[in-house]
Structures are given as structure tokens and as C-alpha cells.
Amino acid sequence: MPTLLIILAGLLVVGAGLLTVTQRNPVRAALCMLVALAGVGALMLGLRSPFLAAMQVLLYGGAIMVLFTFVIMLLTLREDEMGPEPSDGSKLGAAFMSLLTLSVLWFGISRRGGASYEAPRLGEEFGSAQHFSTFLYTDYVVAFELVTVLVLAAVAGVIVLGRSAHRTSLEQTKIAGPGEEAHS
Amino acid sequence: MNGLTTPDLVQMVAAALFSVGVFGVLSRRNLLIVLMSIELMLNGANLSLVGFSREMAHLPRGAAEGGQVMVLMAMAVAAAEVAIGLSILIALFRHVRSVDVDAPRATLLRN
Numbered sequence: 279m280p281t282l283l284i285i286l287a288g289l290l291v292v293g294a295g296l297l298t299v300t301q302r303n304p305v306r307a308a309l310c311m312l313v314a315l316a317g318v319g320a321l322m323l324g325l326r327s328p329f330l331a332a333m334q335v336l337l338y339g340g341a342i343m344v345l346f347t348f349v350i351m352l353l354t355l356r357e358d359e360m361g362p363e364p365s366d367g368s369k370l371g372a373a374f375m376s377l378l379t380l381s382v383l384w385f386g387i388s389r390r391g392g393a394s395y396e397a398p399r400l401g402e403e404f405g406s407a408q409h410f411s412t413f414l415y416t417d418y419v420v421a422f423e424l425v426t427v428l429v430l431a432a433v434a435g436v437i438v439l440g441r442s443a444h445r446t447s448l449e450q451t452k453i454a455g456p457g458e459e460a461h462s
Numbered sequence: 463m464n465g466l467t468t469p470d471l472v473q474m475v476a477a478a479l480f481s482v483g484v485f486g487v488l489s490r491r492n493l494l495i496v497l498m499s500i501e502l503m504l505n506g507a508n509l510s511l512v513g514f515s516r517e518m519a520h521l522p523r524g525a526a527e528g529g530q531v532m533v534l535m536a537m538a539v540a541a542a543e544v545a546i547g548l549s550i551l552i553a554l555f556r557h558v559r560s561v562d563v564d565a566p567r568a569t570l571l572r573n
Contacts, residue, residue: 285471298498299495299502325513327515333534337538338505361563387473387477428539429538435546436545
């Protein structure tokens, strides 16, 4: 992947990420995050991982983004429900901490020597779905099965969280229902 | 910028994306945006893993593909995490009528 393209895509990703964390409106933040996720997908495509780029678009740009927009739509937040704007002091502290993280990471990256993208073994199949799934279903099949258990646990957790709230609201309606009022 | 190669640039983009996510988590009070920032951090880590996987592609069989499998696992974990996080957000909003993480009644999660 040409260096200029990486710089351009990187600027797009970081800029969209910065817009995501500074937008007040959640819908705009979600749209900016979509741009950042698409940029990361493009970078993955340039790094010879077409299958992961497709998964990035499908899972992040599709599934997770739909979840976010659905929740934004469900809540339809008013201005006072989003809380006040963070104070300048907390913003400054957060900027300092993130710049500290960035400088530590960049120091580590600049200190490692002589990384390059060599390509003697790279055939067309590297990163393809077939090559990828050969490894996924042989060497890493235990991890794959464990992830299915995790997703199952997540589904169960979402159902429990959604149901308990629903049940308490039902109980409240029952307490204040018309039958009870007629009785009292 | 002397001695800075293309793999280093990819890692720096990943580090910058991660730091942007850190800034969002630390500075924002809207729980939705905090969750989005966590997604950005996860994406930075994923991009870093893909970059390292591409660097090791010339090594013997199985060295580079491990990183790619790890990225797919991280994506699955991120999807599960967002589903749980957003349902917690909705449950909290039903009780508190606010998505502000510093709202007076939102602190009931802390103790």
C-alpha cells in the first residue's frame, strides 16, 4: 500500500474519530464513527486482508452501527437528558491523558527497528476467506467455539436485562391498574 | 520522520485512533458517545493487529494468520459488548431518564 494512501486514510480515520468524540448530537457522532470505521476497513484492504475488511464493513458498519442508530432512535434524547457539556478542566485532563498515551505508543513504535512489508510468500490467497477459514477451523477452533459461547451469554444477558425492566413496568401498571383502583 | 517506514505509519495511525478513543472515554459524559469511543479504541487495536499480521506474512505458515483470527475474535467480542452495553444504557435510561454518566441518580451503579 503506498505511503501517501496510508497517510490520507489515516488522516481521514483520525479526523472522523475526533469529530465522533466532540460532536454533541449523537446522530452526527454515529455518522462520523461510520466514516472512521470505513476508513479502518479501507486500511485493512490495503494491508492485504480483504476478508477482515469485509467483516469490518459487515460487523461494524452494519451490525454495530444499526444497534447504535436504533438505540438513538429509541431514546430520542432531549437536550437536558444528555447531561451538561463537560467542563474545560475535565476536557484538558482528558486531552493530557490521551496525549500521554499517544506519546508512549509513538515512542514504542519509533524505537522498534527496521519493520517492512516483505512479500516472498504472499500469494493471492493470503487474507482470503478460504485461507483464513482454514486456520480458523483447524488451529483456532477452540477459540472459535468459546466465542460462540460468549455470544450466547451476551444474548442471554440482553434478554435478561430487557425482560427485568419490562416486568417492573408491568408490575407498576398492575398496581395502578383500573381494577385495583375500583377495589380501593 | 527519518527511518519511519510504512508499517510504522500504520501502527501510528492505530495508536492515534486509540488515543482519540481514550480522549472520548475520559472527556464525554454522554454514555452513548462513551460507548462509541470504546468502539474506536477497539478499532485502533484491530488495525494494529492487522498491520503486524501483514508484517509477519513472510514468516512460516501460521505466524500471520493468528493475528487475523484474533481480529475476528475481537470483532465478535465487540459486537457482544455493544449489545450488552446498549441494553444496560436503555435499562439505566428507564430508571434515571438520563444518559449522563455523572447524573446524580446514575451513581446508583457505583455502589
